[in-house]
Amino acid sequence: MAEVLGNGLSVRDLECTRAGRRVFSGVSFDVAPGDVVQVRGANGSGKSSLLRLLCGLLQPSRGEVQWCGQRIGARDAGFEDDVAYMGHADGLSGDLSVLENLHFCLHVAGRVGAEVELAEVLHDLRLAHRAHEHVRQLSQGQRRRLNLARVVLSRRRLWLLDEPCAGLDAQGEQHFDAYLAEHLRQGGLAVVTTHRDIGRDGPCAQALEMDSFNDADSLDSDHRP
Structure with a gap:
């Protein structure tokens, strides 16, 4: 826990409300250096909204996100320098x-x-x-x-990736797995939404099941069969 608070990402009791509708609540997890969290769930369960909250593009209606022991807010310059966010929009010119x-x-x-x-x-x-x-x-x-x-x-240091393998062929997926594994070996952290099991042949992933966001046991550190 001390390693997470000092060097990683900590999420506590996070709630997201959009257009007056509660998307999810009670989401808590930690990511230490070298860890990856795989965010899973049905469409509409709040996977993309969670990543947007983590990088400060949205503000939670309750709860907080801490990076290296400091609570982060929207457009926190120090935090932005540590984050690479990949959403559905590519942000390219x-x-x-x-x-x-x-x-x-x-x-x-x-x-x-x-x-x-x-x-x-x-x-x-x-x-x-x-x-x-x-x-x-x-x-x-x-x-x-x-x-x-x-x-x-x-x-x-921190990768927040929303369906990074969408549109990739098998070779592209292999390169993604290799890049992610190397990022983690170097002490990086990642939170990734994907339907692929990124923990089977690569780094051991924690799985955050957004369909059960009110379940305190929704974070399973060994989801692999």
Whole structure:
């Protein structure tokens, strides 16, 4: 518990209300360095809303989120510098090329001299041949892979990923698993919404079942069959 409070993410009694409707309540969990939480549940159970609360895009109607022992709020600059968020909207500029988008993301992340790593990631995700094309010319799957490249290259400690494998083929999913495993080996943390079991062959995942958000036992640290 001390490691989580000092270096990780702590969520306590979180409640989300949108348009006057309670989406979920009573959500509590901890994420320590090297841990990943897999968020599961039916459509409408609040998976995406939970991630938006964790990164400060939404405010909870009750409860709190702490990062490294400090309660976070919307647009907390110190927290934003540690977070890579990947939502359904890719946040990429269609008028810029693949390389231009990634160079901008590296600049925002404060990373200098990462050209070799950038080239390797583009190669792994089969985007090297599209590097100078405008993002608006990419397919949905290619844009998804580019967004994953943005997260990987950011080197930020906490990954908040909403269905990162949507639109990826089997090879893309394998690369995602490898990137996530390496992120965790280096002491990173992740909260991921996905229907894939990311704990079977990769890192051991905690599973947060949003369908039972009022159940105090909804966080199962060994969900694998």
